[in-house]
Structures are given as structure tokens and as C-alpha cells.
Amino acid sequence: MNASISPETQAVSRREAVAALRAVLPDRCLLANDEETRPYECDGLAAYRQMPMIVLLPENEAQIMAAIAVCRQLNLPIVPRGAGTGLSGGAMPIAGGVVLSTARLNRIVKLDPYARTAVVQPGVRNLAISEAAAPHGLYYAPDPSSQIACTIGGNVAENSGGVHCLKYGLTVHNVLRVRMVTTEGEIVELGSEALDGPGLDLLAVAIGSEGMLGVVTEVTVKLVPKPRVARVVMASFDDIVKAGDAVANVIAAGIIPAGLEMMDRLSTQVAEEFVHAGYDTRAAAVLLCESDGIPEEVEEEIARMSEVLSECGATALAVSRDEAERLRFWSGRKNAFPAVGRISPDYYCMDGTIPRKHLAHVLQRIEAMEQKYGLRCANVFHAGDGNLHPLIMFDANVPGEFHRAEQFGADILELCVEVGGTITGEHGVGIEKINSMCVQFSRAELDAFLAVKRAFDPAGILNPDKAIPTLHRCAEYGRMHVRHGRMPFSNLPRF
Numbered sequence: 001m002n003a004s005i006s007p008e009t010q011a012v013s014r015r016e017a018v019a020a021l022r023a024v025l026p027d028r029c030l031l032a033n034d035e036e037t038r039p040y041e042c043d044g045l046a047a048y049r050q051m052p053m054i055v056l057l058p059e060n061e062a063q064i065m066a067a068i069a070v071c072r073q074l075n076l077p078i079v080p081r082g083a084g085t086g087l088s089g090g091a092m093p094i095a096g097g098v099v100l101s102t103a104r105l106n107r108i109v110k111l112d113p114y115a116r117t118a119v120v121q122p123g124v125r126n127l128a129i130s131e132a133a134a135p136h137g138l139y140y141a142p143d144p145s146s147q148i149a150c151t152i153g154g155n156v157a158e159n160s161g162g163v164h165c166l167k168y169g170l171t172v173h174n175v176l177r178v179r180m181v182t183t184e185g186e187i188v189e190l191g192s193e194a195l196d197g198p199g200l201d202l203l204a205v206a207i208g209s210e211g212m213l214g215v216v217t218e219v220t221v222k223l224v225p226k227p228r229v230a231r232v233v234m235a236s237f238d239d240i241v242k243a244g245d246a247v248a249n250v251i252a253a254g255i256i257p258a259g260l261e262m263m264d265r266l267s268t269q270v271a272e273e274f275v276h277a278g279y280d281t282r283a284a285a286v287l288l289c290e291s292d293g294i295p296e297e298v299e300e301e302i303a304r305m306s307e308v309l310s311e312c313g314a315t316a317l318a319v320s321r322d323e324a325e326r327l328r329f330w331s332g333r334k335n336a337f338p339a340v341g342r343i344s345p346d347y348y349c350m351d352g353t354i355p356r357k358h359l360a361h362v363l364q365r366i367e368a369m370e371q372k373y374g375l376r377c378a379n380v381f382h383a384g385d386g387n388l389h390p391l392i393m394f395d396a397n398v399p400g401e402f403h404r405a406e407q408f409g410a411d412i413l414e415l416c417v418e419v420g421g422t423i424t425g426e427h428g429v430g431i432e433k434i435n436s437m438c439v440q441f442s443r444a445e446l447d448a449f450l451a452v453k454r455a456f457d458p459a460g461i462l463n464p465d466k467a468i469p470t471l472h473r474c475a476e477y478g479r480m481h482v483r484h485g486r487m488p489f490s491n492l493p494r495f
């Protein structure tokens with residue numbers, strides 16, 4: 001998908017915009033040739049591309065404020081960008097607009113081992129925080145699989161999660177304070193370094209707002225002690241229903257695993273072939289269930305987990321005996337996406353969340369959709385959170401296959417809503433799922449979201465047309481969801 005404006009219009013406005021921005025930024029902070037801006041044309045959702053007019057690489061908050069003021073004056077759309085690993089097109093440029101990268105604001109400002117906090121600039125990589133905290137026996141808990149590359153600014157904007165978020169929480173649970181610049185030129189500080197703050201909880205509003213409310217310039221994160229020991233149980237099941245039920249039963253037994261992940265047969269087979277993690281390739285599903293803490297606690301929890309998994313019909317159980325074996329068991333899960341990439345020219349990673357009790361039912365319905373769309377789908381996901389990541393395989397060179405993959409994905413998201421879940425878990429809405437927002441929310445709800453956006457960004461220049469659909473878009477999508485028998489947008493024609 002590629003939106004564009006005429007080259008002449010773009011050339012003129014690019015010249016004007018470059019001149020105005022050069023007045024407030026050093027040359028080294030501005031890219032305006034196509035060869036230089038090409039790497040910014042997409043994020044991790046590479047099927048959607050748009051060349052930016054200009055890319056800005058400010059080096060401090062004052063430059064960000066100055067650049068935003070120029071953009072506001074010229075009415076230039078701004079797309080904030082961290083590392084560009086997002087999977088929903090949140091950092092994809094807007095035609096004729098500016099990409100504002102925070103990659104050069106990459107300093108850890110302060111690390112306080114006593115308060116167990118770190119103050120970091122937005123371009124600091126997720127893993128770099130844990131690396132800096134390691135000498136103090138601490139780490140930053142949210143661990144997206146992209147943590148080697150993705151930035152904390154992007155994590156805040158997407159409310160990112162990871163394998164260990166079941167026990168330790170998502171970004172929103174691990175951030176104390178966010179400082180950001182609005183398009184009005186204001187510096188806003190949300191939250192505080194104390195455990196609670198007075199007034200409305202606007203910090204929670206900002207976290208997950210997908211770069212639409214302000215440009216994050218500083219973040220205070222919580223650090224937690226590194227567990228003394230971690231062990232993982234690997235359980236095989238001959239039936240995906242039993243595996244899905246086992247996930248619900250582990251949690252129902254009062255256990256909160258440090259990670260509870262599920263892989264279906266196809267994903268275990270491809271991962272095993274790729275990294276030889278020791279998976280049972282005949283199993284219909286494999287669960288990885290981790291416990292961490294002090295040795296006595298872990299031993300007891302592993303015993304309880306094993307008991308529940310056996311009662312739920314596990315056909316085989318293996319408990320990691322040492323750290324090397326634990327990492328080997330996880331290596332298949334961590335490499336499942338590239339492993340799928342080895343068997344399909346392209347794949348489309350969906351992200352939806354459902355109540356855990358519906359896991360088995362939803363996986364069966366996804367299997368039926370494979371037949372309907374004639375495309376294979378591997379399931380490897382954060383089962384404990386009910387956060388699905390179906391990987392729909394297709395070949396972009398076969399006419400119509402990408403479109404079928406998109407429809408397959410949209411059907412999965414509608415299914416998530418149908419069973420009481422949501423259309424995203426951790427990858428955001430961006431441009432990818434904007435139509436599915438029309439399915440999930442009523443017009444009144446969407447209007448409330450737009451009102452919040454207007455309160456922070458009255459000019460509407462910050463990441464516009466992402467995440468929150470307009471009435472017009474929902475009407476075009478035309479597949480309004482009927483909830484509780486009530487037809488939303490009943491005044492609009494159906495087509």
C-alpha cells in the first residue's frame with residue numbers, strides 16, 4: 001500500500017520545509033534526499049510503505065521542541081520513530097510529512113539502584129537498560145522479542161510486552177514517569193517517581209498512545225531484582241484443546257508463571273528443524289511454563305505446575321536441569337518467527353488477545369480459516385496472557401495472496417472481539433488494524449478517543465490517521481460489528 005502526493009507539490013513544500021527546519025536544526029540532523037530517507041519508508045510491517053518528505057534526527061529535547069514548532073507552523077504531519085521495529089505501521093511516514101526519529105537521544109540519564117529506577121532518553125534500547133542495571137543485580141522486566149533493537153520510546157508508545165509480562169506486567173506497569181513534548185510546544189510530565197500521583201492517571205493514557213499525543217523525551221522505568229534461579233517445564237500435548245485448557249488450569253491453580261507460552265505443531269516442527277531445541281515434533285502443541293525466584297520457591301512451583309499439566313493430559317514433561325538447558329528449551333520459541341520465515345516467502349504476524357478460557361476454541365476456528373483462505377498459519381504465542389500471534393504464511397509474488405492474508409488476519413481479529421477479547425495485545429493498531437477498530441468500538445467510544453487526541457494535539461499533526469478511525473473510514477469499511485444485538489452506526493448505509 002502506498003499513498004503519494006504529486007512530485008511538484010512535494011518538491012516545493014520540501015524546499016520550504018527544509019529551509020524552515022534548517023533554521024532551527026544543524027544540517028547533520030536533517031535528511032531530505034530520497035536515498036537518505038528511503039530506509040525510513042516503513043517499519044517492521046514492511047508490506048506498507050510511504051516515503052517521508054524529510055527525516056529529522058534531533059539530538060536533544062530543545063531541538064525536538066524547535067522542530068515541532070516549525071512543523072506546526074507549516075502544518076506538516078509528524079511521525080515519531082524509535083528503532084522502526086513496530087509491527088503495525090505506527091512509524092510508517094505520512095505522505096508529505098516528517099519523520100522525527102528519537103534514535104540519537106540514547107543516553108541513560110541516571111540509574112538509581114537504591115530506588116530501583118532508571119531515567120532514560122527515548123532512544124535507549126530496551127535491552128541496554130537491563131545491561132546497565134545488571135551490575136546491580138537488577139533488570140528492566142518487559143522483554144519484547146525485539147529488545148535488542150527496539151527503544152523505550154517505542155515501547156511506551158506501544159505499551160509493549162514480552163514473555164515475562166504475565167508475571168511482571170507490561171510497559172504500563174513498569175514505567176513511573178514520562179516526559180513528552182506536545183505539538184502546542186508544551187513539556188508535559190505524566191506520572192511521578194513516587195508510587196502514585198494526584199489527579200487523573202494520564203500516564204496510563206500516554207502509554208500505548210502510539211505516538212499520537214506527544215513526542216516522548218524521557219522515561220523513568222522501574223527496575224526489579226534479577227531472579228536467583230529460573231527453570232522451565234516443557235509439556236507436550238496430543239490435542240490442542242487439552243493444551244489450551246492446561247493454560248487456563250495453571251492460572252486457575254493460583255500459579256503465576258514467569259512465562260507461559262504455547263506453540264502449535266507446525267511452529268514446533270519448524271523451530272526444531274531450525275535450532276534443535278529438543279521439542280517433541282509429534283505433539284499437537286507444546287507449552288513452556290517457567291518459574292523464577294529463590295531456589296526453594298522455584299522447586300515447589302515447578303512441582304505444582306508439573307502436577308497440573310499432567311492432570312490436563314500432558315503426554316510428556318521435561319524440566320530444565322540447568323541454565324543451558326533452560327535456554328535451549330526457550331531457543332525454539334525465541335526463534336519461531338525466523339523459523340517460519342524459512343518455510344514461507346512471506347508471513348503476516350497478527351496480534352490479538354482473548355480470554356484464556358477460549359484458547360482452544362479460537363485455535364480450532366483459526367484452523368478452519370486456514371481451509372477457507374487456502375493459507376497456512378502457525379501459532380506461537382503468549383498463552384498465559386491470551387495474547388495470540390498467528391503467523392499467516394503467504395507469497396507476495398502470487399497475485400491475491402497478500403490480500404487473502406489480510407482478510408484472514410481481519411477475520412481472526414473479529415473472532416477475538418467475538419469471544420470478548422481485543423484486536424491488539426502488544427503491537428498496537430497503527431495503520432494495520434485501523435479498520436478492526438470499527439469492529440471493536442462504537443462511534444461514541446471512538447469519538448472519546450479522538451477528543452483525547454485533540455486535547456493533546458489540537459492541530460492534529462502528530463501521527464494523524466493512525467490508530468483511531470474516522471466515521472468516514474468506518475463507513476467505508478462497512479462491516480460494522482453487531483454487539484449485544486445493537487447495530488452501531490445505524491444511520492449509515494450498509495454495503
Ligand SMILES: Cc1cc2nc3c(=O)[nH]c(=O)nc-3n(C[C@H](O)[C@H](O)[C@H](O)COP(=O)(O)OP(=O)(O)OC[C@H]3O[C@@H](n4cnc5c(N)ncnc54)[C@H](O)[C@@H]3O)c2cc1C
Binds near residue numbers: 081150156210212215
Ligand atoms: C522480530 C520482532 C519481534 C517483536 N516482538 C515483540 C514482542 O515480543 N512484544 C512486543 O510488544 N512487540 C514486539 N515487537 C514489536 C516492536 O518491537 C515493539 O512495538 C516496539 O515497542 C517498537 O519499538 P521501536 O523503538 O522500534 O518503535 P517504532 O517502531 O519506531 O515506533 C512504534 C510506535 O511508537 C511511536 N514512537 C516511537 N518513538 C516515540 C517517541 N519517542 N515518542 C512518541 N512516540 C514514539 C511511533 O510513532 C510508532 O507509533 C516485535 C517486533 C519485531 C520486528
